[in-house]
Amino acid sequence: MTDELKCIGCGSTIQTEDANKIGYTPQSALEKGLESGELYCQRCFRLRHYNEIQDVDLTDGDFLALLNKIGDVDALIVNVVDIFDFNGSLIPGLHRFVGDNPVLLVGNKADILPKSLKKPRLIQWMKERSHEAGLRPVDVTLTSAKRKQDISDLLELIDKYRDGRDVYIVGVTNVGKSTLINEIIRQSAGVDNVITTSQFPGTTLDLIEIPFEDGSCLIDTPGIIHRHQMAHYLGKKDLRLVSPTKEIKPKVYQLNDGQTLFLGGLARFDVIQGEKMGFIAYVSNELVLHRTKLATASEFYEKHVGGLLQPPRENEVADFPELVRFEFSVKEKTDLVFAGLGWVTIPKPCVVAGWAPKGVDVIIRKALI
Structure with missing residues (x-):
């Protein structure tokens, strides 16, 4: 054990004994790291060079x-x-x-x-x-x-x-x-x-x-x-898809009451009561949105989550939390925010509902734009 040595990538104490514990570095890599002055644990090395993530046993x-x-x-x-x-x-x-x-x-x-x-x-x-x-x-x-x-x-x-x-x-x-x-x-x-x-x-x-x-x-x-971050419910590929890396391009959807907008399979936006209007979605440019009827939206979700509605992917659906509903009566121009995913701007008074994985916040705020 070499207690005084730290990984410059994550700060964990370097050790060469247990490959399943934090800070593990093979002896050969330790020697190379000491020579070069760039000492990384195996986890950080793999993350930097191969974009691989390893689980850790920190609580x-x-x-x-x-x-x-x-x-x-x-x-x-x-x-x-x-x-x-x-x-x-x-x-x-x-x-x-x-x-x-x-x-x-x-x-x-x-x-x-x-x-x-x-x-x-x-x-x-x-x-x-x-x-x-x-x-x-x-x-x-x-x-x-x-x-x-x-x-x-x-x-x-x-x-x-x-x-x-x-x-x-x-x-x-x-x-x-x-x-x-x-x-x-x-x-x-x-x-x-x-x-x-x-x-x-x-x-x-x-x-x-x-x-x-x-x-x-x-x-x-x-x-x-x-634990209430959307990121914790997503796989590696989908985390990249949902987390925007470029300027968000607004997407406008004309919705009547009785219509639903799915944000992939991660969230859902229902128009319950109100006149037809243009709702503006501010989410990652890579996330696919899908419009359908409110009356059959729950059945549609059950049938298509993991397929037409992604993420989550087909092999992740069983472990994905149920969507929980939040209803709001909106009186002025308002943003309905799905924590970690983005928001939908509601331009006029109406009654809407937002659905998100259990534990993830859905809130409203005065419109920022």
Whole structure:
């Protein structure tokens, strides 16, 4: 066992004894890694080179125990959330973990938002939602790891609020945290892709420290597993399909009352009462939507889920949670949000229902566009 050696990809302690445990590295790979200065565990090596993900035996409690340490230090907490899945990417009870430390709330993946969405309106909504969750951030900002200027602006904000202290980056799995940190390292030190990144939940397994010039550190923490994320119900291929990587193109559907719109086999939107109008879906450009009659929608779903309605795929249907219904009476222009999937904008008063896998949120908000 080599306790002092850490994987630079996920932060886990390197060990050469048990291939089924975290941090395993074959002895030959360990020697090569020490020679090159790039020491990765086998899991990170496979993820980086072959895009393979291996299960790990860390529990949700292990992740939360690491988070608990944050309240005992004097630091700036940078909480990264996915603006495409804001509710699904808030850490439950984060305000209790951080103690008196200031929190900078960062909405990631801003590059996928439609250009018609006004950023100040989104930031205001994020502030309101975080306050409802008990969090009082010192500032709220939007960013994207794909835009250099965004990273420069984020670094300025971090420097403004850290006041010489360490910085802890926290977030649930799949919010793009490691990609963001890699870009920060690349711009600051000219080093590419130090931390393992992937679209699969739970990539960073332990604390990873990146030093600042003044002796303080930027610390990447494990992604907290939020079981009510859509990502946890999807296979590898479908996670890529559902998680947008390019600007979302709005899709307009003219629907009468008594009609249903399926978002693959993952969610469903019913128009129960109201005049015919154009509903606008903001979801991944790769996700196939299907319109049908409300009266026979449940039977249609049973017959076609895993086939015409994908994801989930045919071999995943048996393990996929049932869809749960949420009904709303809408009085003004409103977004109906499927956590982790996107939203449907409802332009006029009507009665609608949204269905999502059991445990995944369906909420309404004042329309952002």
